[in-house]
Amino acid sequence: MRDSTGRRSETESYSGRYVGSRIPKGRPNSIAVDATVRAAARNGSVGPDGTLEIRESDVMEKVYQRRTGVTIVFLVDASGSMGARRRMSAVKGAMLSILTDAYQKRDRVSLVTFRDRGAQVLVPPTNSVELAKKRMELMPTGGKTPLAHGLMTADRLIRTEMIKRPKDLYLLVVVSDGRGNVPLYGKDATKDCISVCASISESGARSLFLDTEQGLVRLGLAHRLADAMGAKYMKLDDIGSDAISMAARNASQV
Numbered sequence: 001m002r003d004s005t006g007r008r009s010e011t012e013s014y015s016g017r018y019v020g021s022r023i024p025k026g027r028p029n030s031i032a033v034d035a036t037v038r039a040a041a042r043n044g045s046v047g048p049d050g051t052l053e054i055r056e057s058d059v060m061e062k063v064y065q066r067r068t069g070v071t072i073v074f075l076v077d078a079s080g081s082m083g084a085r086r087r088m089s090a091v092k093g094a095m096l097s098i099l100t101d102a103y104q105k106r107d108r109v110s111l112v113t114f115r116d117r118g119a120q121v122l123v124p125p126t127n128s129v130e131l132a133k134k135r136m137e138l139m140p141t142g143g144k145t146p147l148a149h150g151l152m153t154a155d156r157l158i159r160t161e162m163i164k165r166p167k168d169l170y171l172l173v174v175v176s177d178g179r180g181n182v183p184l185y186g187k188d189a190t191k192d193c194i195s196v197c198a199s200i201s202e203s204g205a206r207s208l209f210l211d212t213e214q215g216l217v218r219l220g221l222a223h224r225l226a227d228a229m230g231a232k233y234m235k236l237d238d239i240g241s242d243a244i245s246m247a248a249r250n251a252s253q254v
Contacts, residue, residue, distance in 0.1 A: 010182035024061035035060035039140070069106035070169045070252045071125050071161055072221070074099065075154045077176040078115040079145040091175055092136050094245035099129045107252075108168075111136065114150030116143030117182060121153065125161055127174060147180025148192040155200045170205035171252045174231070175244065177213035178222030190221060207231035208251040210244065 021035035041060040076091045077171065093210040095109050097192050109132065111123035123135045149175075184192035200207060209226035212218070226233035232251055236244070 020063045021060040024059065028059060028061035030062040030064075032060045032062040035062075043152055068106065068167055068169055069165070070156075070171060071108045071110065071165070072171045072248055072252060073110045073112060073125070073158055074113070074248075075112045075150050075156055075172060075174045075176070077145060077147065077150070078113040078139065078141045080115075080142040087244055090244055092139070094242075094248065095123070095128060095136075097242075097245045098248065099127060099132055110157065112150060112154045113139065114146050114153070115141060116146070117149075118146055119150040119153040122156055125157075141144075144182050144184035145180050146184075146186035147176060147178070148189060148196055149182065149199065150176075151193060151196040152184060155196060155203060158200075158205050161204055169252065170203075172200065172205050172207040172229075172231075172247065173244070173248050173251070174175060174207070174209045174225075174229075175212060175236070176209075176222060177211060178225050179213070179219065180221075190224075193221075193225055194228045197225050197231075201228065201230040206251060208247060210231050210236040210247060212236050 021032035036059050037052070038052060040052055040054050043058055045053045045055050045058055071250055074091050074095060091111070095111060098107070098109050106127075108125040108127050109123070110121065110125040110131075112119060114120075122139065123132050123207075126132060154172055154174075158172060161168070162170065178193070179249050180189040180193045183189045184196065186192065193238055207226075207229050209222055209229065209231040211222035211226075223233055225231075234247055236247075
């Protein structure tokens, strides 16, 4: 059972950490002896000789919880816009930093990039540092900015993974200035981006939009897209791996 805020929580299961007890519905999966004894004493279940008797109505069932994993999908602008290589380098460092702890925490990281005329899943969801390094060795940059294609690819990836691993928590981290210039459906690239963002907001995944827009003239498109996505918005003036990994970690915990 997941916290309504979508944060990393404990999932009820039949194994894991014993956290409490409850009245069973039907045959108990595992008897909570301590809670059963307390219930018997509280209910006055005493035999003729004055000893405590355990009756069926006193039996309490153990409640176990196990920690859910987090799947973090990075969506990164690899187009020819300003700072593309710097963004990619920073995200690569952030991903490898998060993956260092991924195995023990049951977390996974994925990378989706967009450039030229489309988007691709460069790193599928994994907790392997070696696989991520290998897949990120060749990270082409340049060309136009098909942001809407990237958003749609990330949305589809997350929805597919949710079917495979429904108990995971999902976080989409978008690293972009929001200036898409390749339409997905019609002629308005920004309108298409907003449409896909609305779909992402309905997926159940958490989202974080790291705005990399720089320069004197700022359009504020990233903020509009974050609002449409229901994402937490942050202005990322310092495009560094530490800043990105810290933002992603904080977003997956809140």
